[in-house]
Amino acid sequence: MSSTDIDATTRELLLSRIRDVPDYPKPGVLFKDITPLLADPVAFTALTDWFAELCVRHGATKVVGLEARGFILAAPVSVRAGIGFVPVRKAGKLPGATLGQAYDLEYGTAEIEIHAEDLSADDRVMVIDDVLATGGTAEASLNLIRRTGAEVAGVSVLMELGFLAGRGRLEAGLREAPLEALITL
Structure with missing residues (x-):
């Protein structure tokens, strides 16, 4: 189901549970806080169902959640869709052998990692996160998955x-x- 597949009432519910926090984490930034949405079981279930339907529709066998809010969203989606969950973490947070991918930030670079053995050539992977901003983390995760x-x-x-x-x-x-x-803002 795409955003158009969500009925107007459910869409309004989800939007009403996203809180604007001005000047966070720095002046001039309007942070979109999803914690009220997560605290509302009806809204969180509706969002989880939307993501799970996309996973099923696109034949995903695994869902990747991007640190950190992507974990919160992707884990219940994997359960709902009946597929595995794989975390993509900041460098140095996963034990054992990992694959890493550096990417550019506004001021500097960062690196994310994945356990390579958690995915295989047989997997189709859906990447889930809360917000797509500049796309750096998502792009790095696509490179890792491939x-x-x-x-x-x-x-x-x-x-x-x-x-x-x-x-x-x-x-x-x-x-x-x-x-x-x-939601596109």
Whole structure:
């Protein structure tokens, strides 16, 4: 189900549970806080069902959650869709052998990691996160997934901050896989 598959009442419920926090984490930033949505079992279930339906529709066998809010969203989606959950973490947080991928931030670089053995060439992977902003973390996760031999089934986010142009950064890397956002701001 795409954002148009969510009925108006459910969409309004989800939107009403996203709180704006001005000047966080720094002056001039309007932070979108999803904790009220997570605290509402009706809203959280509706969101989980939307993500799970996308996983099923696109034939995903695994769901990847991006640290940290992506974990909160992707874990119940994996249960609902009946598929595995694989975390993508900040460098140095996973034990054992990992694959890493560096990416550029506004001021500097960061690195994310995955356990390579958690994905295989037989997997179709849906990437789930709360917000698509500039697309750096999502793009790095797509590179990691492909390095394991797995196929990308798509990227799904609760919110897309369209003015930051993350979609344009990801579209070439997604190839035929969809990028779906429930809410575009």
